[in-house]
Amino acid sequence: MSIFTLQSVKKDFGIKEILKDASFSLDDGDKVGLIGTNGSGKSTLLKMIAGLESIDSGQILVNSGARIIYLPQQPDLDENHTVLEQVFAGGEQLALVREYEELSDKLAHTPGDDSSQLMSRLSAVMQRMDATGAWELETNAKIILTKLGIEDFTARIGTLSGGYRKRIALAAALLSEPEVLLMDEPTNHLDALSVEWLQNYLNRYRGAILLITHDRYFLDRVTNRIIEIDRGDIYSYAGNYSYYLEKKPLLKNPPLVVSANIKVCCAVSWNG
Ligand SMILES: Nc1ncnc2c1ncn2[C@@H]1O[C@H](COP(=O)(O)OP(=O)(O)OP(=O)(O)O)[C@@H](O)[C@H]1O
Ligand SMILES: [Mg+2]
Structure with a gap:
């Protein structure tokens, strides 16, 4: 069951287009890695889902009763x-x-x-x-x-x-064990033992997780789906980071165009 859904979400900061027309959803128990180059809009997307950043158009629908907790890249705590x-x-x-x-x-x-x-x-x-x-x-x-x-x-x-x-x-x-955990770089500042503990904890976690990390090893061990932001477009891959590396060339450089309407290759889905 979908726990939250983005429908045709658009967002730009003046000259910088973050999302052109993003649609995807997260289901109960999904463990999703959000990737993209620096400045592609990963943190902005998490903030939008957490309700801390506005969207220009489209909608973000959250299942009633689902709690979303957001761990920012740089948390602001009470001193x-x-x-x-x-x-x-x-x-x-x-x-x-x-x-x-x-x-x-x-x-x-x-x-x-x-x-x-x-x-x-x-x-x-x-x-x-x-x-x-x-x-x-x-x-x-x-x-x-x-x-x-x-x-x-x-x-x-x-x-x-x-x-x-x-x-x-x-x-x-x-x-706080929310239904949806949004995490921006959770492994930053952790030593190897803590990273391993966190990996095991998240593997057992029953809620949905959407996380940003530059740690590819961590992504591989925790996630079962990858969402990539690339120049305002969203690409969804039904596997972990190794799967993404394997399928990405097929999605972005399709070997064969069967029909002009088909943009999807293998088990890779377009826009979630
Ligand atoms: N409030 C804002 N006003 C204007 N531009 C912004 C604002 N917030 C972010 N940006 C710009 O939007 C782009 C995306 O920023 P964002 O922080 O979401 O990227 P990111 O993918 O998380 O990058 P990183 O990997 O470096 O953390 C960047 O070019 C950033 O400078
Ligand atoms: Mg960021």
């Missing part, structure tokens, strides 16, 4: 947040975890006779933690951050380098 606060930004789970810790601490230092109010508040907080999955979320956040090479969860974002910030934004995106 005053700690690592953990950033990962949970927007959710109530972290506040619940903190309140649980405070209440437990107070209870441990309060005589039994005076503790009934604290107990009933603690019970309400615990119920809310169950309902929002807060217990697992904090554990998972710490696991993902550690796998991405971040161990100080209390450090302020403002004190961290661009590479660390990108990894924190990546952790936040993974943790």
Whole structure:
């Protein structure tokens, strides 16, 4: 089932034509690599799907209820947040975890006779933690951050380098487990072990993924479809990067024109 669809989308920045007439869709569980030369419009396309960049005409239809999370090439994070606060930004789970810790601490230092109010508040907080999955979320956040090479969860974002910030934004995106994950260069700033961990994580990921990366090895191991932007046109290849390399010459230089209406060769589809 399609999770989002682009229909005849056009976009240009004055003299620079980004998309002439782009149509394609992503299905549940698709793992798509978005490729193209520098400046071809890959980041712009992700921003349009995320709703952060306007389109000139056409439409982008998103399945109702599908959450789209976008990891930008250079994330803009809140400098005053700690690592953990950033990962949970927007959710109530972290506040619940903190309140649980405070209440437990107070209870441990309060005589039994005076503790009934604290107990009933603690019970309400615990119920809310169950309902929002807060217990697992904090554990998972710490696991993902550690796998991405971040161990100080209390450090302020403002004190961290661009590479660390990108990894924190990546952790936040993974943790939110959306139906559609849009990622712009997720492996930048990761060491080889973290890249391998991310590859395995994304292979098991149940949602749809559209990712930009210059790491061809990563593309080959994670994606099952390639979309290429080339001078405003979109080409879709039903395989990974090796498949794209094999089929690209056939699509762009067809060996034989059978009919003027047929632009598609082998298993390569035109415009998604
Ligand atoms: N807001 C904007 N206004 C004008 N031009 C823009 C704007 N955003 C991007 N561009 C231009 O549009 C083109 C596509 O930019 P985009 O960042 O999408 O390319 P990209 O494929 O992601 O490139 P890279 O591989 O270098 O990340 C570039 O020429 C860029 O300079
Ligand atoms: Mg880009």
